[in-house]
Amino acid sequence: MLSIQSIDLMAGKQLLLQGASLTIHPGQKIGLIGQNGAGKSTLLKAILGEVSLDAGSINMPQSWLIGCVQQELATTDVSALDFVVSGDELFAEVQRDIMQAEKDNQQARLVAAYDRLDHISGYLVPQKAKQLLFGLGFEEDAFTKSLSQFSGGWQVRLKLARALMQRSDLLLLDEPTNHLDIEAVSWLVQWLKSYEGAVIVISHDRFFLDEVVSGIAQIEQQKIHFFTGNFESFERQKNAQLMQQQALHETQKLKMQQLKSFISRFKAKASKAKQAQSRVKALERMEEVAAVQAMNPFKFTLFQPVHLPDPMLRVESLDFGYDKPIIENASLVLRAGDRIGLVGVNGSGKSTLLKLLIHDLSPQKGKVIHAKGLKIGYFAQHQLESLTLDWSPLNHLVQLDKTIQENDGVPITDQEARSFLGRFGFTNEKALETVKHFSGGEKARLSLALMVFQKPNLIVLDEPTNHLDMETRDALDMALQEFSGALILVTHDRHLLSSIADQYWWVHAGQVEAYFGSLDEYLNQRLQWIKTQKADEQESKLGDQGxxxxxxxxxxxxxxxxxxxxxxxxxxxxxxxxxxxxxxxxxxxxxxxxxxxxxxxxxxxxxxxxxxxxxxxxxxxxxxxxxxxxxxxxxxxxxxxxxxxxxxx
The missing domain is CATH 1.10.287 (Helix Hairpins)
Known part of the structure; x- marks a missing residue:
């Protein structure tokens, strides 16, 4: 088991953990949660020995192997399949022994190497690697491509596949669902369920945590608090804890008032002086229980549309592609109030379709017709890069307001701008800080705020949750549920998608068509396809196997x-x-x-x-x-x- 005992952990001068403890048993799967900056990723690095402890200890059996995602690529000229296979270091070591024994013509050493290969089921390793790649969304023709031919997002998937390929007793994963589509997330859930080792996973994905983990370790106030069960169970326990805390607080306030009253009335009387002194000491000993405060600092709402044209937009016989077709002969209608979940594996053309719908791209054939009065609010990850780094949130909002206002429009006041930004967590001095010092989550919140400020009647979101913590995701979820306009959403967050979308457009093989089943039915269909994929015939076995x-x-x-x-x-x-x-x-x-x-x-x-x-x-x-x-x-x-x-x- 992994035993974390009374550790202190610092990042620079900031104390992240103090006297924190946690025990993880073989096969136990734990979700590590906490606010951004609480120390989750640093704790994983401490377990790996990459950062030193300031106090306490982390112990585990010497025989345990730890699997984790490699941060840097040592080389980019190897093929995708070879890179993933190399994650099984034991297999790679045996392969090297076989090659060297053959080169040196050492028969006894070759026999021993083949015995090891058989003992570790090495002949199944290449096939297992292919199944991992299929599960994470790679097509078979990508297996032979070198790493340098893949984009950053696909390289992240390859690193994850290599980590899953490792022979490990403990697997450490930090936001593994980022850069995955919802189909790949569903596959990863099934893979982790069948994984026999222990897992510590950092995630803000509720569905993922509900399905995978059997315990939640929450970092809060520099301690690790453990709760049994999945994330849903954690929320119930946390709520009961807070309710109990509130009840204790109210009871305690009443008791303290009684003690103070007694002391005030009797401390001057000799006959009661002894009793009064005992109550003074009781009052001093009493530890106040903090009243329950609003747990979520973000409670933003979307402006309800004044005008909803119907239909909002129409797509007629649309074609688009680069070297090869991406969208072919697509025809769609978006009605007022539609809530569309756009599904399809990564690379199928979802983001391209969104850009065509909002006129960021022009079709090669066909057309996208916007209704009069259509106002689109668009959010995508690349918009974070378009923020002006030397501006503050207040600067961004004021400049956006200037572009929105007509000649006779009334500019937003400083107080109105600050009040609006405060709903998105940019309060007081935070509204005046320059964006270049912001985290990815803070930049995402600012981009969302700027989108909301434009008062759209159609909201188009392309993976809005990648940098958002649990609290901001919850606030976004609630705001979108109350929005009466139309929505088109691409996300790997199954909880958000299932709570927002009421119909689906499926992008696949160049086609865009309505999917009339449920989200569960669609994902089960995709998982079944992955399971039935036939990998190439097993690698030819080296040497004489007689x-x-x-x-x-x-x-x-x-x-x-x-x-x-x-x-x-x-x-x-x-x-x-x-x-x-x-x-x-x-x-x-x-x-x-x-x-x-x-x-x-x-x-x-x-x-x-x-x-x-x-x-x-x-x-x-x-x-x-x-x-x-x-x-x-x-x-x-x-x-x-x-x-x-x-x-x-």
Whole structure:
């Protein structure tokens, strides 16, 4: 297991974590959440040993392998398939041994290398890599292309595929759904569900977290707070916690008022002086529970359209392409109030279609007809780059207002501009800071604010959530739900898409057509296609696989049998401990669910509350003891395995 104990972690002079702890068991999948800048990515780097701790420790079994996404590409001249295959370092090492043994004509070494290849199921590795590439949206003709031929977004996918290819006991993923389309996200969900190792994943995608994780680790106020269950369960527990906190706060305020009143009335009386002093001390000891504040700082709304032309736009026999056709003979109608989800794998032409619809591109054939009075608000990731870095949010809004106003228009006042920006989180001095110091999320929020300010009756959004944290996504979701105009949305955020869109346009094979099924039906169809994809025939096996293969299998089997016999006692107890760990975690989870019941904190239920808290403490002590035993057994097995392997070689 991974044990994070009482760590302090800093980024420059900023303290991110103080006395923070977290334990992750084999196979456990954890979602790491927290506000931007809370220290999520830095914590993953600390686990990898890339940043040093200021206090505390991070421990895991020496035998554990960690998988993560490579940040930089060491080379760009290898093919996509070879790059992904190289993620399996054990396979790559065996391949090198085979090539060297063949070159040196060392038959014994070649036999041993083939035995290792068979033992690690190496013949299946290239096929597994192809399935990963299919799942992440690559076509078969892309497998042989060099890395340098792919755009930045597709290179990110290749890095993710290589990380998934690694043989790992712990997988660390930082926003893995960015740069993926919704089809690839659905495939990744299924892959992670079948992954047997432990996972720590940073994500702001609710659907992804709900489907993948069994626990949420929230970084808040420099601590790590762990909640069992998926993200939906976390929200229920957090809400119950906050409600309890609010109740405690109100009760505490009343008690403090009573104490202050007693002290004021009796502290001067000799007969009551002793009692008054005890109450003074009680008042000093009392720790105030902070009142629940609005959790989400962003509560922006969209201006409701005054005019809704119907139809809003029409597409007639539209063709567009570059070297090859992208959109062919498309005909569409967008009606007033339509809420369209635009779906299709990356590269199918979704973003191109949006640019054609808003007249950013001109069709090679056919036409896009805008209704009179149509006002389009468009958001895409490239718009973040068009912000003027030396301007503040206030500068941007004032300049936009000048371009909107007619000759007789009334310019926006400074107070009105500040008030509007404040709804998007740009309050006080933040409204005056230059954009060049902003994070990606802050730039995205500013671009959204500028779009909303234009009061569109058609909103077109192309991957609006890539840089947005959970709070801003929630605010955007609520604002779009209340918007009465038309919407066209491209997003990999399944939660946002399913809550906003009520019909879908499917872009595929150059066609754009209405998809009449549900989002789940569409994604299930895509997953089924990926599963039935036939990879090329397995790579030809190197060398003679006749008698030599039989010999190496026998030798390998003997080694494995010796290790199995030598570690039988430890392995048997390890299975028992893992079962007890699972039972204890389940029991503690059940106790936590009971503690969510607000009625439990009434005076008449104090005995029951005490009993539950006692059981929880006992469960935590047992869990800690089992975790220590599990670590000890893992170490013993690893030492015995290493010794026997060395003896054989």
């Amino acid at each position: 008698n030599t293969k039989k010999e190496k299998r026998q030798a390998g089997a003997q080694i494995r049998k010796r290790i199995q016999q030598a570690t039988r006692t430890q392995s048997s107890r390890l299975k028992q401990v893992e079962k007890l760990l699972e039972q204890t975690q389940t029991e503690i989870q059940q106790l936590h669910l009971q503690l969510e019941d607000s009625a439990l904190y009434q005076t008449e239920n104090s005995d029951k509350l005490t009993e539950i808290l006692k059981k929880e403490a006992e469960g935590k002590r047992l869990l800690e003891s089992l975790e220590e035993e599990w670590l000890m057994l893992e170490e013993e097995i690893a030492v015995i395995t290493e010794q026997l392997s060395e003896e054989d070689s």
